[in-house]
Amino acid sequence: MSIIQIKSLTKIYPVGNEKVTALDNISLEMEKGKIYCLLGTSGSGKSTLLNMMAGLEKPTKGQIIIKNSHIEKMNENQLARFRQKNIGFVFQSYNLLPAFTALENVTLPLIFKKIPKRIREKRAKEMLCAVGLKDRIKHTPAQMSGGQQQRVSIARAFVNNPDIIFADEPTGNLDTKTTLEMMDLITKISKENNQTLIIVTHDLEISEYADVIIHIRDGKVDSIEQVNKKMIEKI
Amino acid sequence: MSSIDVILISIRNLFKHKLRTFLTVLGVVVGTSSIVIMISLGIAMNESFAKQLDEMGDLTVLQVYNPSFWGEKNDLVINNASINDIKKIKGVKSATAVIEDYFKFKSGRYTAQINVKGIDAESMEDFGYVIADGRLLDKNDENELNFVFGCEIPYNFEKSGARYYLYNSINNTEEREAPKIDVLKDKIQMSYDMNFGEKKLSSESNDNTKKPVKPYNIKVVGLLQDTNDYNTKYYAFMPINQLEKIKKDKARFEKAEYGSRDKNTSKDKGYESLLVKCVDIDSVSSISEELRTMGYEVYSEMDYVNSMKEIAGSLQALLGAIGSVSLFISAIGITNTMIMAIYERTREIGIMKVIGATLSDIKRLFLLEAVIIGFMGGIIGIVLSYGVSMILNNVQLSFLSMMSSGEGNDISVIPIWLSVCSLIFSSMVGLISGYFPARRAMKLSSLSAIKTE
Numbered sequence: 001m002s003i004i005q006i007k008s009l010t011k012i013y014p015v016g017n018e019k020v021t022a023l024d025n026i027s028l029e030m031e032k033g034k035i036y037c038l039l040g041t042s043g044s045g046k047s048t049l050l051n052m053m054a055g056l057e058k059p060t061k062g063q064i065i066i067k068n069s070h071i072e073k074m075n076e077n078q079l080a081r082f083r084q085k086n087i088g089f090v091f092q093s094y095n096l097l098p099a100f101t102a103l104e105n106v107t108l109p110l111i112f113k114k115i116p117k118r119i120r121e122k123r124a125k126e127m128l129c130a131v132g133l134k135d136r137i138k139h140t141p142a143q144m145s146g147g148q149q150q151r152v153s154i155a156r157a158f159v160n161n162p163d164i165i166f167a168d169e170p171t172g173n174l175d176t177k178t179t180l181e182m183m184d185l186i187t188k189i190s191k192e193n194n195q196t197l198i199i200v201t202h203d204l205e206i207s208e209y210a211d212v213i214i215h216i217r218d219g220k221v222d223s224i225e226q227v228n229k230k231m232i233e234k235i
Numbered sequence: 236m237s238s239i240d241v242i243l244i245s246i247r248n249l250f251k252h253k254l255r256t257f258l259t260v261l262g263v264v265v266g267t268s269s270i271v272i273m274i275s276l277g278i279a280m281n282e283s284f285a286k287q288l289d290e291m292g293d294l295t296v297l298q299v300y301n302p303s304f305w306g307e308k309n310d311l312v313i314n315n316a317s318i319n320d321i322k323k324i325k326g327v328k329s330a331t332a333v334i335e336d337y338f339k340f341k342s343g344r345y346t347a348q349i350n351v352k353g354i355d356a357e358s359m360e361d362f363g364y365v366i367a368d369g370r371l372l373d374k375n376d377e378n379e380l381n382f383v384f385g386c387e388i389p390y391n392f393e394k395s396g397a398r399y400y401l402y403n404s405i406n407n408t409e410e411r412e413a414p415k416i417d418v419l420k421d422k423i424q425m426s427y428d429m430n431f432g433e434k435k436l437s438s439e440s441n442d443n444t445k446k447p448v449k450p451y452n453i454k455v456v457g458l459l460q461d462t463n464d465y466n467t468k469y470y471a472f473m474p475i476n477q478l479e480k481i482k483k484d485k486a487r488f489e490k491a492e493y494g495s496r497d498k499n500t501s502k503d504k505g506y507e508s509l510l511v512k513c514v515d516i517d518s519v520s521s522i523s524e525e526l527r528t529m530g531y532e533v534y535s536e537m538d539y540v541n542s543m544k545e546i547a548g549s550l551q552a553l554l555g556a557i558g559s560v561s562l563f564i565s566a567i568g569i570t571n572t573m574i575m576a577i578y579e580r581t582r583e584i585g586i587m588k589v590i591g592a593t594l595s596d597i598k599r600l601f602l603l604e605a606v607i608i609g610f611m612g613g614i615i616g617i618v619l620s621y622g623v624s625m626i627l628n629n630v631q632l633s634f635l636s637m638m639s640s641g642e643g644n645d646i647s648v649i650p651i652w653l654s655v656c657s658l659i660f661s662s663m664v665g666l667i668s669g670y671f672p673a674r675r676a677m678k679l680s681s682l683s684a685i686k687t688e
Contacts, residue, residue, distance in 0.1 A: 056589065056682040077593050084591035095586045095685060099251050111240045112591040156590065 003163060003196050004030040004053065009062035011048055011219075022048045023059070024219040030212075032163065033194040035187055037210035041202055045219040047168060050200045054087060054166050055079040067163065084113045088157030090186065092169035094149040096141040096156075102128060103137045106155045113160065127155040131185060147178040154182070158189055165190055167199045171206060183209050236596040245603040248576070256608065259565075259572040263612020264619060266565035267661045270558030271620035271654070272627075275647040277551035282648055284547060293363055293464065294540060295328075297511040297523055300532040311530045312505035321511060324525055326518030329361035332506035334478055336485070340392070340471075341432035341450070342416045342423045347391035351382075351471045353478030354510070359383070362512050364467065369419055369457035376456070376474050380425075383457040383472045389414035418458060424450040427485040448488060451481065562661070565612065566668040573605050573672035577679075584676050585684020594677045601673035602666060609665020613658040617649075620657075624649050 011023040022045045030036055038046040051057045053064055055071045064071040067086060074082060088109075089095075096105045103124055110120035128137055131151040141149050150170065157165055167186065171179035187209050190197040199210060207213045208227065215222040249256045288294075299321075301313045311317075313332060321330045334353045339346060354362075356372040364371055364383070372383055392415045416423075426432075428448040459467055511526070513519050516537070523533040577584070584597060624647040 051682055054589070056685075076588075077595070080588065080591055080593040080596075083589065089589055091685065095582070095589075097583050097586060099247065108587070109590045111244075112236050112587070112593070112596060114237050160591075 001032070002029040003032040003067060004028070005063070005065040006049075006053070007063040007065070009049070009052065009064065010060050011045075011052065011057070012060045022219050023052070025062070026219070026221055028214065028221065030196060030198070032196050033191075034211045035190065035197045035209060036199070037207040037213045038198065038200045038216055039202065039204070039207045039213050040216035040222075044216045046200050046202075046216045048219075049216065050166055050168055050198065053198070054089070055082065080112075084109065084160065086163050088160060088162040088165040090150070090153050090157045090165065090167040090170045092172040094141070094146070094153045094173075096149055096152055098141050101138050101140055102133060102144070102152045102155075105141070105152055106159050109156060109160050124155070124159055127159045128152070130158075130189065131155045146173055147182065150174060150178075150182055151185070154186055154189070158193075158195075161193060161195075163195060165195055165197045167197065169201055170199065171201075171203070179206070236592065236599070238599075241596070241599045241603055245600055245607055248580075248600075249604055249607060252576075255572060255575070259568050259608050260612045260615065262565035262568035263562075263609055263661055263664070264616040266558075266562035266664075267613050267616025267657055268620040268623065269561045270555070270660075271617060271649060271657050272623055272647060273554035273558040274551070274653055274657075275620065275624055275649045277547070277554055278650065278653070279645050279648040280547055280550065282645070284543060287543075288540060293512075294516055294536050295513040295519060296362065296535070297513065297519065297526065298508060298534045299511055299526055300508045300534070301505065302530070302532045313507070313509055314505040317505070318509060321509070321526070324522060326514050326522050328512045328514050329355075329358045330509055330511045331355035331358040331362070332475060332509045334475060334482070334506065336427075336478065336482060338425050338427055339429055339431040340423055340425050340453075342392060342418075342421045344394055345392035345415045346432040347388070347393065348429070349388060349391060349471050350469060351473055351478065353473055353475035356474040358512075359472065362510065364472075365460040365462060366457045367460040369455070371457055372472065372474060377476055379474075380451055380453045380477055381473065382453055382455045383459060384418055384455055385459050385468045385470045385472075386461040387468045388471055389416065389418045389458070392416050392418075418455045423453050423455060425453045426450040427481065427488060562664060566664045569605050569608055569665055569668040570672060572608070573601060573669050574675070576604070577601070577672050577676045580676075581679060581684050584679050585681040588679075588681035589685060598673045598677045601676045602669045605669020605672070606662050606665040609668075610658070610662045612665075613661030616661065617654045617657060620649060620654075623647075 006026055006028040009023055009026045010021070013020045013022055024045075026049065038049060040046040048057065052059050053066070053071065055074060059072050062072070066082075069082065071079070071082070097108070100108070103121065106124040106127055107120050110123065115123070125137065128134065131154050133148060133151050133155070136144060136148055136152075139148075141152070144152070150173075154170075157167075165186070170186065171182050174182060183206060186199075187197065189195075199206065201207060211227060213225040213227060215225065299313075301311055303311050315332075318330050318332060321327060331354045336351050336353075338349060338351055340349050341347075354372075356376045357374045359371045359373070366383070367386065369383070372381060394415075424431075426448055431448065431450060453473075461468070511522065513522050519535055519537045523535055523537075526533045587597065627647045628645045
């Protein structure tokens with residue numbers, strides 16, 4: 001049973017008098033517990049697809065069904081509730097709240113979810129330990145390196161224990177070493193919890209962490225490639 | 236998002252921008268305190284006005300004059316028949332003609348000059364006179380020389396020949412001596428001869444041609460309570476028919492003494508004035524209107540009260556308007572601050588939305604910030620107002636004390652309800668001025684907010 005179903009999804013942006021087709025009749029299915037990579041060049045429409053799955057943009061046509069709910073039909077409040085429950089986000093630019101400490105940033109999704117203070121702080125601390133920031137709990141984003149900030153952001157994405165994690169170019173701002181660390185971390189946690197991880201990237205190296213690589217080109221699915229993990233490990 | 240978290244995060248956001256928050260709050264402080272002080276001036280004015288009212292006569296009593304009494308001839312005459320007509324007007328409780336005169340009273344070695352009012356003995360109870368000792372006049376007194384004294388009258392009796400002053404130490408009631416005589420028990424005589432009871436001056440001592448005027452033996456049956464009303468305090472009351480008789484005697488005496496002055500006095504022109512007691516305050520204006528159409532001149536304390544109220548009302552409106560302008564400006568300040576905050580936090584708002592904040596969470600966060608600004612401004616503003624109010628009351632600026640008219644009264648009075656109301660009001664101002672920015676924050680597209688770098 002697939003957790004995400006996308007049926008003939010189309011997105012057309014009006015640019016001046018012309019219409020630009022960002023997504024052209026895409027249909028996809030994604031299964032629970034697998035790691036997917038949306039791979040494509042910039043402008044291919046991969047980020048648009050992700051935004052639409054997260055409900056940040058409305059499709060022009062088509063359906064997105066996540067856990068049997070039609071995302072495209074939800075209003076803003078329904079989407080907010082849906083994200084609280086089911087979705088975690090990791091952004092390229094971390095998107096942490098600058099005035100809040102690492103702990104508070106990680107707690108925020110739980111605050112919106114009305115989790116009692118004691119429980120949510122315990123959970124957030126566990127999560128920060130899991131991403132290796134045990135001694136950075138009270139630091140604000142400005143006091144941390146890019147890698148550390150992205151760790152906070154990963155902790156925030158996983159703190160809710162959502163079924164689906166969206167990662168939009170999660171390592172775009174990081175150096176190679178940190179990139180690998182981050183990818184190891186993010187894939188490890190999602191595998192441990194049997195979560196579906198969807199990574200958007202243009203980086204082939206990153207796509208190797210995925211179980212399934214979906215090549216996007218000009219708003220269409222170019223090809224779907226099943227990755228044989230064992231082969232990679234051998235290399 | 237639970238309310239307590241909304242509050243904590245809002246306070247946090249405010250403290251992040253201390254200077255900006257401080258300046259915005261300052262605007263509300265100025266607005267609130269100016270409105271509170273302006274209203275407090277109005278309240279103080281009303282209080283001193285109420286005090287003045289207290290010292291006035293009964294508001295339900297109308298003084299009715301016959302304008303033709305001294306003027307040209309006219310059909311209008313106030314006599315017993317017309318009084319009975321007036322009594323029939325709806326809302327009139329009682330009516331009586333009033334005549335006044337001035338007599339010399341004597342009891343033992345003590346004398347007093349007293350204003351005497353002749354009224355319908357029967358009506359005394361209806362007019363609401365309150366007795367302190369003895370009883371009021373009633374129908375049976377019509378044939379007697381019986382009196383009811385105002386509460387200040389006993390103090391007027393002074394040793395004959397002593398320097399006379401009517402308003403015997405009014406202002407220090409506690410310290411003054413007890414009355415020299417017991418008006419209810421002591422024997423009292425009355426005369427229209429002003430020399431009655433006085434030791435004859437040496438220049439007059441040889442003048443034996445003058446026959447001494449025979450005094451009236453009077454009886455005081457009651458003493459009125461202190462009502463703060465100048466129209467009763469300093470008067471002695473007696474049945475009107477008895478006073479008329481005495482006036483006739485006096486006229487004869489004066490005619491013999493000084494010669495005839497006025498040939499028309501013999502002609503019956505009726506009474507000059509009468510008093511009309513209304514059932515209640517509400518009927519006063521309609522009754523006075525009716526009497527006016529009948530041709531009488533009507534004066535009531537209500538006229539004065541109404542004009543006072545009008546002046547006080549418009550003055551308060553003016554003061555309130557001045558205060559409102561400053562509060563309005565501070566409301567604009569709050570709105571501006573909040574809009575700035577939204578521009579600044581566009582990205583944060585987007586992030587919060589993406590990680591699960593509902594629209595109402597966002598709205599509440601921003602609304603509450605605005606309310607907190609209004610609330611803090613309100614509290615500080617009220618504290619400031621109390622300070623300014625104290626200074627005003629102690630310094631007593633001359634132009635302000637003129638407005639509040641009356642000495643010893645506070646210029647500015649801030650009752651608890653005013654502080655509570657202004658606190659609620661300033662918070663409301665915060666709420667209203669925060670509403671538009673909060674909606675704006677709520678409607679921000681989370682996607683474009685995140686993309687903002």
